[in-house]
Amino acid sequence: MLSGSCSEAGSDAIQKARMPPPRGLQLHLGTPAQPHQVDTLVMQNLGYFQLKASPGLWQLSIAPGRSQELYQLLSSSTGASDTHASLWSGQRSSGSGSSPAAAHNANVTTHESTQVLLHSFTGKYLLLKVQKRPGKESEPLLPAADDMGAVAASAAAAKASNVINVFTVASGHMYERLQKIMILSVIKNTKSRVKFWIIKNYMSPHHRRVIPAMAQQ
Numbered sequence: 001m002l003s004g005s006c007s008e009a010g011s012d013a014i015q016k017a018r019m020p021p022p023r024g025l026q027l028h029l030g031t032p033a034q035p036h037q038v039d040t041l042v043m044q045n046l047g048y049f050q051l052k053a054s055p056g057l058w059q060l061s062i063a064p065g066r067s068q069e070l071y072q073l074l075s076s077s078t079g080a081s082d083t084h085a086s087l088w089s090g091q092r093s094s095g096s097g098s099s100p101a102a103a104h105n106a107n108v109t110t111h112e113s114t115q116v117l118l119h120s121f122t123g124k125y126l127l128l129k130v131q132k133r134p135g136k137e138s139e140p141l142l143p144a145a146d147d148m149g150a151v152a153a154s155a156a157a158a159k160a161s162n163v164i165n166v167f168t169v170a171s172g173h174m175y176e177r178l179q180k181i182m183i184l185s186v187i188k189n190t191k192s193r194v195k196f197w198i199i200k201n202y203m204s205p206h207h208r209r210v211i212p213a214m215a216q217q
Helices: 013-017 066-070 100-105 149-163 171-188 205-216
Strands: 002-010 024-031 037-042 048-051 057-060 071-076 085-089 114-117 122-133 163-168 194-196
Touching: 024 048, 024 071, 037 048, 048 057, 057 071, 057 122, 071 114, 114 122, 163 171, 171 194, 171 205
Parallel strands: 002 122, 163 194
Antiparallel strands: 002 048, 024 037, 024 057, 057 114, 071 122, 085 114
């Protein structure tokens, strides 16, 4: 497992003091031959990201598209407590005497990808730093509608349709009985139209016969 924290560096000394994490930045993990095997998004909370990976040599990169158009990698480093993995830049020098540790100390150049070496299944924690490309400093990664506007629009659409969607899974006869009680309770305590979604693969033969009859009622 590869996890870490992604931070954004500002373009001047004032911005470098405190910059919010690049929420929504898309990262790809793969190999030079197949760069996109696993992907994830940087979260707003501490810039956390997580990627599923087994031991081996991996390439971590900013995903092509909007993320790569706006951002570039500045540096990457492992946590002080990480003794099971080493990291070096994707742009290694051609000298034969360069070592992962030496390259790690010099890993400050700008590039789109960096190589990560996992030595064990315990995983590693990576500190990743990115920066907006020149001329892109004022452009947002996520559209404004992604924030409160999208939530308000979704709420308005749900209110207009006046339909409550309930998703439920019941495995076993006891849970199916509880599911029936839940369905009746919801219907009796709301004036809105209710639509129940039940996964068919987990339903018993008896429950499959009863549910259509309850829907007709």
